[in-house]
Amino acid sequence: ETIDGQGKFLFPGLIDVHTHLREPGQEDKEDILSGSRAAVRGGFTTILAMANTQPVIDNRALVEFVRLQGERAGYAHVLPIGTVTKGMQGIELVEMADMKEGGAAAFSDDGKNIQSAEVMRLALEYAKLTGLPIISHCEDKDLAGDGLMRRGVASGRMGLRGIPASAESVIVARDLLLAEETGGKLHLAHISTTESVDLIRRAKARGVDVTAEVNPHHLIFCDEEIKLTDTVLKVNPPLGSREDREALIEGLRDGTLDMIATDHAPHTQAEKARPFAEAPFGIASLETALSAVWQNLVLPGRLSLDRVIEAWSVSPARRFGLLGGTLKPGSPADMVLFDPDFSEVIDPAKLVSKARNTPFLGKTLHGFPVMVWVEGRLVQRNRTVQ
Numbered sequence: 001e002t003i004d005g006q007g008k009f010l011f012p013g014l015i016d017v018h019t020h021l022r023e024p025g026q027e028d029k030e031d032i033l034s035g036s037r038a039a040v041r042g043g044f045t046t047i048l049a050m051a052n053t054q055p056v057i058d059n060r061a062l063v064e065f066v067r068l069q070g071e072r073a074g075y076a077h078v079l080p081i082g083t084v085t086k087g088m089q090g091i092e093l094v095e096m097a098d099m100k101e102g103g104a105a106a107f108s109d110d111g112k113n114i115q116s117a118e119v120m121r122l123a124l125e126y127a128k129l130t131g132l133p134i135i136s137h138c139e140d141k142d143l144a145g146d147g148l149m150r151r152g153v154a155s156g157r158m159g160l161r162g163i164p165a166s167a168e169s170v171i172v173a174r175d176l177l178l179a180e181e182t183g184g185k186l187h188l189a190h191i192s193t194t195e196s197v198d199l200i201r202r203a204k205a206r207g208v209d210v211t212a213e214v215n216p217h218h219l220i221f222c223d224e225e226i227k228l229t230d231t232v233l234k235v236n237p238p239l240g241s242r243e244d245r246e247a248l249i250e251g252l253r254d255g256t257l258d259m260i261a262t263d264h265a266p267h268t269q270a271e272k273a274r275p276f277a278e279a280p281f282g283i284a285s286l287e288t289a290l291s292a293v294w295q296n297l298v299l300p301g302r303l304s305l306d307r308v309i310e311a312w313s314v315s316p317a318r319r320f321g322l323l324g325g326t327l328k329p330g331s332p333a334d335m336v337l338f339d340p341d342f343s344e345v346i347d348p349a350k351l352v353s354k355a356r357n358t359p360f361l362g363k364t365l366h367g368f369p370v371m372v373w374v375e376g377r378l379v380q381r382n383r384t385v386q
Ligand code: NCD
Pocket: 020, 052, 110, 111, 112, 234, 235, 236, 237, 263, 265, 266, 281, 282, 283
């Protein structure tokens, strides 16, 4: 078969290092099959599955379960992330070496940050033995309190309890110091504040072994756009100010922020329909993230397509050790054919994710992956998952 690539871009499959697939335990929100189908519909050929499932992924058997469910589904490669601590309780470290043998790609207590500096320090020491990164969720629980959005002008006007920017940056500062002292590998999830970008920039200049990711929603939206009557933009960490958004774009451009990652956080419609204070945090984005970044950042000239591919494929592969694994040279390719002229209304009936909590529902996006190959096998064609 001859493929007409006229006017389209062919690039390596995207690697999303931060997706919540909810299996085991919350399959009404998403499962590994629906999530990995959503991934390939969105242009992702590898996804790292977050550990805050029910039960949490804190032993080798569970790591193997997630990996095998991914293989059985047969869409995107699914790489399990283990928790750092047993039961995600922040106290006792998991068996990292054993979980690595079972297929764990990294360790994270996402959804519940490690509050003890001592535990984070120990985890970073162990990271030197396994070679796998420790992912910090970058949130001080006490400072975040029961806040609902970023503390600032917008939260004041809306009368919603605020989360100060320091709830993120104090943990970023702490974990950078611990990584520097131990020499352990640190990956910072969903960076959202100006102060964090500055701290990471300075730490990198000193040679700290750190990488950091930014989510599409923090590059595109800001706190002024949040409405009390719509919980779709209620997310962790909360959307920051316009100035923060600029600092994140600048950080991504200059390489301070290494990666883009979705933090795909599927929730049921019933949960998201609750009053603002009670709805869960999270945005589902696997099927819209690449188009949203293309339309809001690449088309207006804020970010080059080359940088997007580097940040969403090359640097994740490098950091999470994937170049020698499923993506080793000579193996059948994971590829995406992207059509910048393809427009689509985000129609709930067409989404293959179980989740509907996307701010783009009913909106038209431009620029979509129209063919996706995983290990040389065509898994998505003309926006339909095969
Ligand atoms: C995460 C989820 O839903 O698992 N939600 C989110 O907004 N990022 C958990 C969390 O980080 O609070």
